[in-house]
Structures are given as C-alpha cells and as structure tokens.
Amino acid sequence: MPDDFIIANKKFKSRLIVGTGKYKDFEETADVIKASAVDIVTVAVRRVNISNKDQPLLMDYIDPKIITYLPNTAGCFTSDEALRTLRLAREIGGWKLVKLEVLGDKKILYPNMIETIKSTEALVKEGFEVMVYCTDDPILSKKLEDAGACAIMPLAAPIGSGIGIQNKTNITLIKEQSSVPVIVDAGVGTASDATIAMELGCDGVLINTAIAEAKNPVLMAGAMKHAVIAGRKAFKAERMKKRKYACASSPQENLI
C-alpha cells in the first residue's frame, strides 16, 4: 500500500528532509543526501562571493531537478527579512515551496511566532507554499494552519541542540489537530529521536546537525533514513497496549 508523503499537493517518497548546512564540503553533502535517500533538502540564500569566482556551487553537486530545494530563511529575525529572502529564492528558479523560520533570539534560536504568523499570511497571499518552523504550541500551530501554512514544523528542541523531543504531549496534540503535514524540525540528536517523532504520528522529520555533526555523517544519514521508516511503519502498525505486569509469550499449557 503506498504511503506517499504529500505536501502542497506534491508527492514525495521519503519522509525525511535533510539540511545541507555544516558539511565539510559539497562532496560530503552529496554523499549524505544519497545515503539518506531524501527527496527534499533545505538550502539557505546568501550573497555570491564576488572575490572568488571559481568557488564551487551547491547546484553543481545537488541537482535541483532531481532533489527538491526548500529555500529557508535561516538568520532572519523579522518578517521583512524573511519575505525579502524568499522572494529572492523564488526568483532564482521559481521555487514556491519554502521553509519559513523567523527567529526570536540568537542564543536559543526559538521562533518569533508573532512575526512568523504575519510572514506566513503575507507569503501565502503572494502565492508561496509555506512550510513553517514553529514552537511546539498547539494554539499557535493552529493559527499557522489558519494563516495558510502547507506544513507545520514544530521544534523537538532548540536548533542544533540534539536533545530530542522535549514535549511529546504537545507534538501529539499538534498532530491530532492539524490537517496539513506535521514535520518535527530541529532538536533531533540521533536515530531514536527521529523514530519517536514518527511513532507519535508525525508525517516527517527534518534533520541537519544530527547528521552533520556525527563523527560519520554518511553512516548517520543512513541511520536516519531507516529510523524514519521504522517509526512510520510502527505508527501505521499500531503498537500493542502497555501492561503493568508480564504476559508470557509462550503457551502456558502442556508444559513438560
């Protein structure tokens, strides 16, 4: 039975999305993308380095015709900055599917939800399909959906912290109430964190640092691929009920 991952009416096979930041070079980035078998990667928009014309370009290593580029607004602290960044991203190659993140604080990189909601409304009006990085607050997540977000992406924990899902209850509540995909974004540290997100019923997981800062990023990319698949299958299989006491697995009759 197909279990397609659908975002803004587009079908994807992999429920894992990876970031392309923090790798030692583009070869490693490309190897990670291959090992993780993802369909979507996040990318940042920055100035071209004018003084070094021969610098390699991400697009030379990761073909945007094969892998969907999801431009982000990392580093933006206001709605105006985020809008400017994504309008530029769209102009590069017609990208409408984007990742919005409007940050509120440099130390904890938590989203500024007031600016985030405002930006979502503006971007949707301009025809963007907006996947939104947000706090794990069910009320604000609902506001984002009402504003037209095509995916809700609550943090598991602060960006780059690697400490896993801090509030499973909230993630579950957000998933239950959302009619658009819910993707855990930020804070995943290792494979089990990704599996837990999927077992909670989330539609996908977005990971960057947990892969990039592993001692062997390519191996971890493969681990994350399997972790997401395992968690999704476990969720679909509907796990057993928990019991207080033991329940023997072998028959109790005809014992010798």
Add this chain to the structure above:
Amino acid sequence: MNNLNVAQIQLNGMSYEIDNDTNLSELLNRLKIQKNKVAIEVNGEIVEKNKYPNLILRKNDKVEIVHFIGGG
C-alpha cells in the same frame, strides 16, 4: 582625476567598478555567473531575469547577487 568612463557601484556590500552603461547581463558575464543560479536585487528591488539586458547600472547603485548555499 576621476575616470569618466567608469562608475562605482555597491556590489554585495563592497565597492565595485564598472564601465559606464554596463547592464546586468554584462555584469554577470564579467563575474562569470550563470543567471539561472542567482537572483539579483538592484536598490532593493528584485529584477526579473528577462530584464537583465535592459537594466543599465548607474553610479552608486546597490546591487545584491544571491544564490543557494548549504543550510538547515
């Protein structure tokens, strides 16, 4: 003495000298940048790719050329 055939623009936050009447397509050629990999803003306004040949840069214009890099 100032050379009257050239003009200074602000390119990605740095001072950059161009020949007078240089258009955006010519600037990209000089920088060896392919237009399908970038977006350009001139004085805060995004310029559509098909308008590059017609946009003549003027003294003190603020030009931003951006592309995609690795990010999370």
